[in-house]
Amino acid sequence: MTIQFTKMQGAGNDYIYVNTINQPVTNPKELAIQWSTYHTGIGSDGLVLIGPSHIADFSMRIFNADGSEAKMCGNASRCIGKYLYDKKLTQKKQISLETLSGIKHLELHVKNGAVKEVTVDMGCPDILEESLNLSCPNGTFTGTFVSMGNPHFVTFVEDIKQANLPVTGPLLEHHPYFPDRANIEFVQFLSEGNARMRVWERGSGITQACGTGACASAVALIAHGRAQKGDKIQIQMDGGTLTIEWNPTDNHVYMTGNAVTVFEGSIKL
Numbered sequence: 001m002t003i004q005f006t007k008m009q010g011a012g013n014d015y016i017y018v019n020t021i022n023q024p025v026t027n028p029k030e031l032a033i034q035w036s037t038y039h040t041g042i043g044s045d046g047l048v049l050i051g052p053s054h055i056a057d058f059s060m061r062i063f064n065a066d067g068s069e070a071k072m073c074g075n076a077s078r079c080i081g082k083y084l085y086d087k088k089l090t091q092k093k094q095i096s097l098e099t100l101s102g103i104k105h106l107e108l109h110v111k112n113g114a115v116k117e118v119t120v121d122m123g124c125p126d127i128l129e130e131s132l133n134l135s136c137p138n139g140t141f142t143g144t145f146v147s148m149g150n151p152h153f154v155t156f157v158e159d160i161k162q163a164n165l166p167v168t169g170p171l172l173e174h175h176p177y178f179p180d181r182a183n184i185e186f187v188q189f190l191s192e193g194n195a196r197m198r199v200w201e202r203g204s205g206i207t208q209a210c211g212t213g214a215c216a217s218a219v220a221l222i223a224h225g226r227a228q229k230g231d232k233i234q235i236q237m238d239g240g241t242l243t244i245e246w247n248p249t250d251n252h253v254y255m256t257g258n259a260v261t262v263f264e265g266s267i268k269l
């Protein structure tokens with residue numbers, strides 16, 4: 001049997017997208033591991049399944065490259081908006097999306113009949129610990145533990161070039177403080193409304209960008225007085241920049257950024 005897939009990226013965070021409305025997928029964890037692997041698979045940060053929903057317009061399931069299922073993915077939610085509209089699965093420019101962390105609302109920004117950018121209402125953030133010290137074999141890291149539906153530990157650094165992601169990332173991801181592991185963001189404050197961020201993602205390692213991580217970083221910047229609610233904060237990552245606003249009126253975080261189709265393909269099961 002052959003599965004049709006679309007490779008998409010948002011700010012360089014790339015996933016394999018499968019429409020399960022017409023192609024059921026019974027073993028997504030195994031396929032995420034197999035297909036995400038570079039050289040022997042398609043190569044990606046993970047697998048995203050687009051499905052029907054009884055409570056929203058569509059649903060999303062997201063599997064990291066190690067096969068673990070996450071509750072939310074910011075970059076994938078934007079790409080799903082593009083997928084659905086560009087492939088004419090919907091004509092709506094406002095789409096509700098069921099995720100394991102609740103229903104998210106997408107607003108599509110369309111130019112010449114195709115989606116270029118998407119704004120996602122990411123809901124209310126949950127600051128679990130404003131200032132948490134975690135010791136690792138290579139030092140002690142102070143950070144803010146934020147849930148955006150999935151767990152993030154945001155640690156501020158003086159110079160992003162000094163952040164040792166391959167070493168510190170996995171140590172913090174697997175720190176005993178996080179029984180469910182965590183996504184780790186290293187953030188350098190640049191100026192009010194601008195920050196540089198690099199990410200070590202739970203289950204995928206270093207990625208070019210993380211949407212929920214960009215939101216968590218903006219929330220941590222605000223919690224530490226480096227920005228204000230209502231600011232449009234530019235989070236610059238390796239693969240692109242996302243605009244994040246923590247709205248003071250409804251307390252929701254809004255994420256805006258690109259969504260790009262890389263290629264279409266088919267793969268044998």
Ligand SMILES: N[C@@H](CCC[C@H](N)C(=O)O)C(=O)O
Pocket residue numbers: 013062064069070071072073074075076150151183201202203204207209210211212213
């Ligand atoms: N890249 C994503 C987040 C994907 C899930 C994450 N690795 C987790 O395990 O929570 C994003 O753009 O938000």
